[in-house]
Every structure is written in structure tokens, then in C-alpha cells.
Amino acid sequence: xxxxxxxxxxxxxxxxxxxxxxACLRRRTAVDIVWRIFRAVxxxxxxxxxxxxxxxxxxxxxxxxxxxxxxxxxxxxxxYTLDVIRETMQAMDFGNTMKNTLILNVGCSFVQVLSCSVTxxxxxxxxxxxxKLLFAVVIMMILxxxxxxxxxxxxxxxxxxxxxxxxxxxxxxxxxxxxxxxGNGIKSGLMILIFCQFFKGMPRxxxxxxxxDGCGPLRTFIQVMIPNAASAFLTVFLFSVVLYWxxxxxxxxxxxxxxxxxxxLQNLDTELxxxxxNSAAVEIPPREQIVWKEAGCLLSIAPVLxxxxxxxxxxxxxxxxxxxxx
Amino acid sequence: MADRKKLSYASKKSLYxxxxxxxxxxxxxxxxxxxxxxxxxxxxxxxxxxxxxxxxEWAGFDKYKGVLTADPYYTEYLRDTLIETAWKTPMxxxxxxxxxxxxNQKFRGRVIARAVFFLPVIIATGPVYKIxxxxxxxxxxxxxxxxxxxxxxxxxxxELLQFLGIYGLSDRMSDMISAIADNVxxxxxxxxxxxxxxxxxxxxxxxxAKEAAELEGATAWEYFWKITFPYVxxxxxxxxxxxxxxxxxxxxxxxxxxxxxxGSDWKFGEAAAMAWIYFGTxxxxxxxxxxxxxxxxxxxxx
Numbered sequence: 001x002x003x004x005x006x007x008x009x010x011x012x013x014x015x016x017x018x019x020x021x022x023a024c025l026r027r028r029t030a031v032d033i034v035w036r037i038f039r040a041v042x043x044x045x046x047x048x049x050x051x052x053x054x055x056x057x058x059x060x061x062x063x064x065x066x067x068x069x070x071x072x073x074x075x076x077x078x079x080y081t082l083d084v085i086r087e088t089m090q091a092m093d094f095g096n097t098m099k100n101t102l103i104l105n106v107g108c109s110f111v112q113v114l115s116c117s118v119t120x121x122x123x124x125x126x127x128x129x130x131x132k133l134l135f136a137v138v139i140m141m142i143l144x145x146x147x148x149x150x151x152x153x154x155x156x157x158x159x160x161x162x163x164x165x166x167x168x169x170x171x172x173x174x175x176x177x178x179x180x181x182x183g184n185g186i187k188s189g190l191m192i193l194i195f196c197q198f199f200k201g202m203p204r205x206x207x208x209x210x211x212x213d214g215c216g217p218l219r220t221f222i223q224v225m226i227p228n229a230a231s232a233f234l235t236v237f238l239f240s241v242v243l244y245w246x247x248x249x250x251x252x253x254x255x256x257x258x259x260x261x262x263x264x265l266q267n268l269d270t271e272l273x274x275x276x277x278n279s280a281a282v283e284i285p286p287r288e289q290i291v292w293k294e295a296g297c298l299l300s301i302a303p304v305l306x307x308x309x310x311x312x313x314x315x316x317x318x319x320x321x322x323x324x325x326x
Numbered sequence: 327m328a329d330r331k332k333l334s335y336a337s338k339k340s341l342y343x344x345x346x347x348x349x350x351x352x353x354x355x356x357x358x359x360x361x362x363x364x365x366x367x368x369x370x371x372x373x374x375x376x377x378x379x380x381x382x383e384w385a386g387f388d389k390y391k392g393v394l395t396a397d398p399y400y401t402e403y404l405r406d407t408l409i410e411t412a413w414k415t416p417m418x419x420x421x422x423x424x425x426x427x428x429x430n431q432k433f434r435g436r437v438i439a440r441a442v443f444f445l446p447v448i449i450a451t452g453p454v455y456k457i458x459x460x461x462x463x464x465x466x467x468x469x470x471x472x473x474x475x476x477x478x479x480x481x482x483x484x485e486l487l488q489f490l491g492i493y494g495l496s497d498r499m500s501d502m503i504s505a506i507a508d509n510v511x512x513x514x515x516x517x518x519x520x521x522x523x524x525x526x527x528x529x530x531x532x533x534x535a536k537e538a539a540e541l542e543g544a545t546a547w548e549y550f551w552k553i554t555f556p557y558v559x560x561x562x563x564x565x566x567x568x569x570x571x572x573x574x575x576x577x578x579x580x581x582x583x584x585x586x587x588x589g590s591d592w593k594f595g596e597a598a599a600m601a602w603i604y605f606g607t608x609x610x611x612x613x614x615x616x617x618x619x620x621x622x623x624x625x626x627x628x
Contacts, residue, residue, distance in 0.1 A: 035546075039428055046425070047442045049514045053458040054445075119350040126343025127336070134347065141358060143567075143609065145575040147582050148601045151589050152364035153357065182353020192350070217342045239447075246452025265453045297454045308448050312441045 053297075060294035061085055088295040091275040092264045098303075101260045104173055105247065108180040109240035112191070113233065115183035120195025121221055125207070138196075141189030150253050157254060175254040186243045186250060191236050198232040199225065234314050238307070245304050261300045268296045369598035389599035400600055403580040407573075408607065414513065415569045419562060422517040426524035427554065440525075446518035455515065516572065520565045527561040528554065559623045566619075567612055574608055 014022060061084060063077030088094075123135055157175050159166040169175050179185045183192060206228065210220040226233070248262040255263075264271065272292050333341070344351075369389055371382040393400055429440050449455055531553065539549050573579065581604050588597035 031546075036433075039431070039433070043428065043439050046510075046514055047439065049511055050442055050445050057458075115349060115353075119347050122343050122346025122350075126339055126346065128340035128343040131343070134351065137354060137359070141354070143571065143612075144358075144362065145571070145582075145601075145605065147575065147585060148598075148605055149358065149361035149365055151594055151597060152361035152368070155364075156356075156361060179353060179357045181349070182357065183350040184353040184357040217339075217346075221346075242448050243451060246449075246454075248453050262453050265457075293457060297457055301449060301452075301454050304448055308445075309441075312444075313437075 057294045057298040060291050061298045063291060065288045065291055084291045084295045085299070087276065088268075088272070088292050088299060091272045091292070092261075092268065092296060092299065093259060094299065097259045097261055097264050100258060101245065104176060104251070104258070105244040105260060106241060108176050108185060109237070109244040111177065112180040112183065112185040112188060112244075113237050113240050115181055116188055116191040116236070117195045117226070117229070117233065118221070119183045120192045121199050121225060123192070123196045124199035138189050138192050141184070142187075142193065143189075146186070146250065150250075154253055171255055171258065173258075176250065186247055187239075191240065194236055195229075195232060198229060202228060231314065234311065238311060241307070242304055265296050265300045268293060365598045366602065368594050369602050371595055373594040373598075375592055385595065389595045390603065393596055393599045393603065397596070397600075399584055400581070403584055404604065404607070407579060407581045411570060411573050411608075414509075414516075414573065415566060417509070417513055418517045418520060418569050419565055421513055422520035422565065423524050423558065423562070425517070426521050426528055427550070429521070429525055430528045443521055444518055446515045447522065448518075450515050450518060516569075516576075519572075520569060523561050523565055523568070524558060527558045531557045563616060563619050563623060566615065570608060570612055574604075 014025070017025070059077070062080055062082065063084070064079035064081050065084070067077045067079060123131065123138070154170070157169040160169045161167055176185070179188075202225070206224055207220050210224045215223070246262055248260075248266050251258065251260055251263055252266070269289070272289075368382065370385060370387070371389075372385045374381050374383075425443060429436065429443060433439075449458075535553050535557075536549075539553050544552065575582070581600070585597050585600045585604070588600060
């Protein structure tokens, strides 16, 4: 129907109504408009709260140090420069740090998604003795904060093995890879739960068909279930990458000198001083320090941010179908 | 071979089940259950380190008593943290449900709005958040440099108004606004996942329910309380638990900082006792509220 046609129909409908009905309709339209304005204000205001740090980071990262003390510079810098970014990259040893982070954190998150999906599938589709009890353990894994067990765990890695046959695993990548491989990494309980709910929601006929065709359970899982669970995998993978990327608690507990992006950002202050002035005792004026800090923040979240922007569509839509809402 | 043939289909499947969770079970035993029990054990012991080995000596409840009565900071931090969790959690829940309802409506720019509101999910668990949420304060940034700082608590609303080109509100009003804004930042930034979960729940409301409500002439208000709320109620509980645990493990949590400080002093016994007291309190709170809430939750059975 054309726009004028719609208006005409509405006018005709209005004519047929009595006063009370018209008043009601008018009230509804008014409420609707007010709500829309209110909604726009709320979304814009809160969106600003979220975007502000990011805008500020971008604004800071490209400015000259002297602009920080210039009160007339608010958002847009006078002296556009890449120096700060370059300095921060060198101080963070960005190339190596990035390589480490990719090998350790991203590698772990990838392995963890696989192990959690296998475990989740086991819980979702098979009946065995002690299943309820073991599932309670999964819930426990969600509830117990890592800080509670990190000390005994440290000691365990320090002397890994039995009796005399123990090795020191501290500073070894295995301290993060072993838990990840066995589905005990960061927030793995939550991931197992998500996968379990998702696989429960998939039609059983899929597997039955595969069984009848002579497929074993493992092959069924790999060839039938995984391709159908792509959205869940994507969501959990994104979560997992983000959690490992941002992790500094676990990595600072088990490593003394491995450089990952989060750890470097934690220690950016000292690193910068060492790199720029060759001494940790130098006091950089805090206002000027901010440029580097913000540049460091920008550098360290840029990769995940880019990934998020690319996958955003699947993430915000896929979540609905990913069984988080089992 | 003959043995395997005797296995019934069911027991064969259950064997496969063990096969699927086997790796996890092994890992859980080594990396979760044993450390958990050990940590509980430490909390009842005097722990000392002697040339690379750990010596434990039974101390009963001494550690717990010592932590609660003798430690200068612990009880204070514990009280503060619990109070903060107690009022922040409902705020986060209400806020995230509200935002999820808005993001579930149809309007122009919805995709962008969603992308923005999920951004905290990516950033809020890491050190970047620590920096932007005002950690700068500790590096001596407090005095004077307001417009240069990224500390939101100072004058977020003022920033927004200035950004929009509005100047010169009355002092009293801007004071009030900044008091609210003080907490808005932390609430907005810690409700990313909650919004995500609520949004998922909202999308699972069957269209038939909405149609029926429209036919009966329900207002938006009635629709929210009679349709949306019951459908979402299980997720309120899930989100509640998630929020509490999140605040529990957050990097800015003072109790956790204290526990870690004890741990790096090699006072394993005290640290473990502290952790267990905290964990026990939280677990008790979660348990009580879940129990109370479970009576009001609507589960769709089909």
C-alpha cells in the first residue's frame, strides 16, 4: 500500500471510532513517540559510556606528548604523529609479544574449545554411571574461583609428577596447555555447559542416521555433529580467545618471564621507563604517561577488536542459537 | 572379542560416554579436584616451605580464627566487598534486563547498538579495563588533570554534556548527576554478558505469546510483567549467579588482592583460609537466594 493510501485508511478508521477510542489511540501514539525519544537518549548516553575509552584511546595514541599538557587540545590533536605508537610497540617488544600470545593464549583457547566440545558432547548424549555427580563437578568448576586453587596448583606444577620422578613445569608452556587440553582451562566449566546444552538441543535423528549407516560415535561426532554446531563453536571460540587474551592472572602465576600482551600491558610503566630512559626510577609526568598507556591499550586490544568487528554479525546473531540459553 | 559381544547396546554406549569425558575427567582430577582438596587441607594447617618441599602441621581452626580476628584488613575488606556485591548485583540485573529489552526491539541502528553494548564482553576481563576504569589514579594522576584523565568517576556526565555542546548546568545538578554516573560506568561495563544472556532469552519467547497479548490489548507494561518477566525468570537466576561469581573473581576485588598478597608471602595456610571463608560466604548467599528464587521461577514445560 502506498503512503497516501495508508494515511487515507487510517483517517477512515479514525472516523469510524468514537471519541474515547480516538483519545486512546492518540495516547498510545504519544507514548510511543516519547518512548522512542527516551530509548534513543538512553542508548546514546550509555553507548557513550562504553565508547568513550575507545575514542579516547584513539585520540591519545596519535598525539604528540606536548599536546597532553596543552589544555586547548581536547579530542583532536595539533601534532599528528605515530611516534608514540612506535615507541610503545618497541617498549612492549610487540613482535615477540604477539608471537608469544598467539602461540600460548590463542593456541590454548583453540585446544580448549575442542576438549570442551568433546566433553560437552559426552555429557549431552551418553548415559553412564555417575553422570549426575560428574556434572555436579562441572558446575563446581564454574563456581570455584581460580584464586582458590591457584596456590596448590602452582605447587603441583613446581613438582609435577610422582615422588622422585617430578619435573619443574613452571615457566613451561605446558602449565597452560595441559589444563586446556584436558578441558580445565580458563572458565572451562562454563564452556562445557554451553556445549552440553547446545548438543542436547540438536535432533537425535542426525546421529541415529549416522549410526545406522555404520558410523562409530567418534566419527559421528566429528563428521556429523561438529559441522552442525558451527555457530556454537564460533561463539565459544570467541569467548575463549577473549578470556585467554585478557588473562593475566593465570599467566602471571605460572610464568616468571614469559611475555604475553596482557602481562606486558600490566608492566607497561616499568617497561617504558626502562626502554626510554634506561632506568626504572625516572618519573614521567603522569599527564604525558597517559599517551603511552592509551597507545598500549589500543595496541593490545586492536587484534581482538578487529576479530570482534569481523565476527560481530555471527556473534550477536549466533548467540541466540548457540544454546547458551538452553 | 567374545567378551565384547556380550555387552549390551546400553552398556556399550555408556562406555563410549566415559570415552568422551575421559580426558576431561583425568584433567579435572589433576588440575581441579586435587588442588581443591589440598587448598582445603592447607586452610587447616600450618604450612611452611622447607628446601623445596611443603611441610604441613595440623592446626585445626586456628587459621580461620586468626584470619577473622587478628588480620588487620581481611574482615574490613570482606564486609566492604560483600556490601558492594549485595547492592551492585541487583542493579546490574535490572540494568541488563532493561537494555536487553530495548535491544530486542526493532529500530534503526540496532545492529550497531548491539555491537557497542557487547563490547565490554571483550574488554572487561583484561588489564585494559583496569587501566580505563581508573587505575591511573595510582600513578599519581588524581590532581588537576581531569580532562586528560580517563577516570570516569570524575565527571562522566559533564563530559557527555560537553561532547554534545551543553555547558553550564547548575552545580547541584551536576553533582547529583556525577554521583549517579560514578556507578553507571562500572555497572555498564560489567553487564555485557548479562545483556547477552537476557537478549537470548527474550528471543526465545514464542511469537504466539506476543500475538495473544496484542489481541487481548495488553499495554507494554502489562506485556513486560505478564509475558516477558516469566519467560526470562530462569535467566535472572542464572545471571545472578554469573554476576556474583564475576565480582568474586574480578581483578579489582580487594579480598582477592589480600589473598594473593598472603599467597606471595608464602603464607599458604592463611591465604587458603581466607579464600575458603570468602568462597563459603558467597556460596551460602548463592544457595539461599537460588532456593528462595526457585519458587518464583517459571519453567516452561513442553
